[in-house]
Amino acid sequence: MKILIAGDFAPRARLAKQIEDKKFSEVFSENVREIIKSADFSFVNFESPIVETGYKPIPKCGPNLRCTKEAAEAMRYAGFTGVTMANNHILDYGVDGLHRSVECCKAQGLDIVGVGENLHDAEKVLYLEKKGKRLAVINCCEHEFTIATETGPGANPLNPVRQFYAIQEAKKNADYVLVIVHGGHEMFQLPSPRMVETYRFFIDAGADAVVNHHQHCYSGYETYKGKPIFYGLGNFCFDKEGLRDCSWNEGYMVELSFSDVITSNIYPYCQYGNKPTIELLDTTAFDNTIAELNLIISDNNSLRAKITEYYKNCKNNELSRMEPYSGRILNKLFSLGLLPKFISGQKAINILNHVDCEAHRDKLIFALRNK
Template identity: 30%
Template structure:
């Protein structure tokens, strides 16, 4: 077949101070360095990580409830996005009314979308588009968070070992190209957990022609699995940086962006990652030559770790140690408050604990941390600590000039 070029971006969330410039004339300038890749793509897929609504109807959750003006739908179309994925941890931030308004705005702009719906059955349906005469089906699933649909109710499509794989398997042979987009992972960790990596690989085994993941707010490496390109995390794409009065410090992993360029041709599928950085004003910029060299070294090292199952486990276990140490005070506090006679205090504690056990990434952190303590292996592995420090140093180098 003639080559089909598809560009996949990670999180698009133009909230807070970013919203005004995004909706105005500055929207084009914000993503200008990525425009050549958008222009040459036959299809651009982005992850809409925010509710499109004016009214505040927030759900109870741990973490921020994000929303932007419904006008963002038209702006995304104007900027070249041809398909949007919705399975993420913010798609239900404003409850069912927010989801209904989001879906209505996307329909009004005739933007194909997938990954969320008013029933779980609808959420799991692929978005199917024709590209150069080829049928392209895009599936989108997210790990367990507060936005995930329960039963056949509204929300994000569930990522699980049966439901999502079964959908992809049933689609084999029906479409020329199948892309699976996953929203999962442990935030800010250079190496994906064993569970996140397994989810991605199982989608490739189920019949996907490409698997692209995001959510971790940091690039996490890539591989080809039996010829199928798999990217474990792209990082962000265009994300505001203010949350409840806190601003994410610059520079850092939050501001390191990559987009996935997929070429589907007769000789197979290729994946190229193109890195950018979000500047303090949140616009995208190209990496300097030194910054690009650092990104390439970072990616090579991540890929080496992922290719070695033993090394991958050792890196993930060290990340789990670090994450669990940070969780321990919150766990102790929540366990105490769960028994509080104050109903609201107990409710907030239960909300936190529910999120930790329901979300696959957090659950894996808890389980691995407890297992390491049980096996008396919770002490840090110095050489892996050093390896993670070197990866994070390379991320900082991505922002150097010259």
């Protein structure tokens, strides 16, 4: 059984116009389509909700993505058989956008996993069968503004305890278990130690493979106890003005072959750089970068050193979010050290305690959500 997984699909800028005009052959090169269609099942992350006139964006951090109904048709044209929807944008236009996305994708015959009318519905395992073998697909995402609740629609949240039970259920009902996660640090090509620990735990719990996307750049991979873990696929089709020929524009699809031994192939590509299309990439430079990333991932000390360096570079930007400055300009000035700090000493200790301690964090999250 061959399964292909691709990263984030979000029609913006040049891509949005091509999708709306149904110029799908301009978007997907024929060799990319052939790879997608060669798999028994293939999934792409449907990052943008389908939005109609009158839908209202939700209040959140970051952009509210949107696309038109032709996006679902484009996924079918490309050769995908399903979409993952547990991501940080699927509720950008509220329940209406989520429902319309599900409706349009189902109309194209696409399997859907990772969202639902409530938490129980969103975490349902998707089962697929081929030639007498059964695959279970679990899709979840880190907590942002799209998470389903006990009573409300949304995405399946990353929760290792709940995923443990989902994997246990899946192992009883399927021959193979695939976990697809949407998470990680944006524009950083390495997983955090937390991600490594969590995804290895999923393998220990019984998953046969774990695949991650979200970071808008590709990461490396490893084989853990004979099972593959891919830490970041990069964007699949996600055009963004001002980003050309950089890590944003490169990624890879991963093809998993499930049998007694699980094997994988990766297909690197360039997407929406100077050319408004996705096409396979010459692998020489890509292979060198992947090898470097894999080497770092394989060594805990090297990985921790890299993530610590990254966190240090992010420190002032993160602290600016808790200072009494609003707006991008003031936050930037603070990050550059041009504005004074107001949170320090005991105040900083109190905040750290409320973020770090599970019991305090529960109360803090409730207070912020119900302010």
